Amino acid sequence: MTALQTGEVAGGTDDRGIPVEFAGDRRIRARNKVYYRVVHWPIWIWVFFILPGPLTFDLFESGFDGRMAAWLGVVLLGTGIAGLRGRLPGVEARPYIIRFTEDRPNPLYRRVCYTFAWSAVVTFAVLHIAGLAWAIATGDWLMRQIYEAGYFPIAATIWILGAMGRLPRVKASTKGEGHERRFFYGSLWAVCLAQPTLWLLWAVLPPGRPGDIVKLAVFMALLAFVGYLSYRGRLPRTRPIVPGELAISD
Incomplete structure (x- = not known):
């Protein structure tokens, strides 16, 4: 009897209905x-x-x-x-990554670059949420002060996590790349859409609490919506990549 050994994967989707890609089917460049x-x-x-x-x-x-x-x-x-x-x-x-499920050492340059990329993705979004929430709650616009006080503590925390190998795509091995890259690109797509939209709203909406509420609501909604699409594998590079090897059993 021949079976496709893909763990929870069957028919190109996993047990949650998320589309997957088989590592063995991907073209090697x-x-x-x-x-x-x-x-x-x-x-x-x-x-x-x-x-x-x-x-x-x-x-x-x-x-x-x-x-x-x-x-x-x-x-x-x-x-x-x-x-x-x-x-x-x-x-x-x-390309360093040939098979996304292969256990290979993750080079230092990749770990450094993706650590700083995670820092850019996370830190600015957190600061903007904090600044808008503070403005809505108090009526005071302190975004500059929040940047000066909060940027490096948040960024340094991410840098430390990267140095410890605790971030997706920054671990010592590339074995989990087939799943880790979807977390990275999902976060990237979310902020790449939400941040420019927020900048546009800053330009067109008048200052004040009502405008800040709209900005924060739209920003959070975009992060959540794009994050959900990424989780469902609907955006580029957000589908899990699984081994998908043919095996013979008797």
Whole structure:
């Protein structure tokens, strides 16, 4: 008797009805194309450029200035060198992850990059929620003070978790990559939609408690909605990847 050994997986979905991909069915790419490597570079430029959170706050509040130009130059140089050496995820000459369920050591550069990416994803969202909640509760707009007081404690907590290997895609082994990447991309899609929407609302809504309530409600709703779509595997790169190997049993 022949059976598809996929744990709880049957018919391309798991026991929750979430679509899955079989690792054995995925096309193996021997090399990354040049355009693929080039388009991944700006992602890491942005991740490291917004690393100093209070400076990023000044960018959106007051515009680009000499401090940001100097920091951008450092980031361009650092990520450019790392990219040329194949030490940025997605910018490697050859993909490091071949089989998403394979137990391989997770290189240091991947662990560092994804730690800072998680920091960018989580920290800014938490600060914006806190700032809006405070403004609604007290009527005081203290976003700058909240950034100055809260950014580095929150970010440092995430950096420590990354150093300990406690974050998805930052663990010592790549064995769980088939599931861990869906948590990362789900979070990424959520903030990439919610944050620009929040910036737009800041531009078009008048200041005051009613506007802040709308901003917070829309922001939280988008995070929850996109998070749910990601959980259900409806967004790019959010489907679980499982072994899906054929086995013979008698």
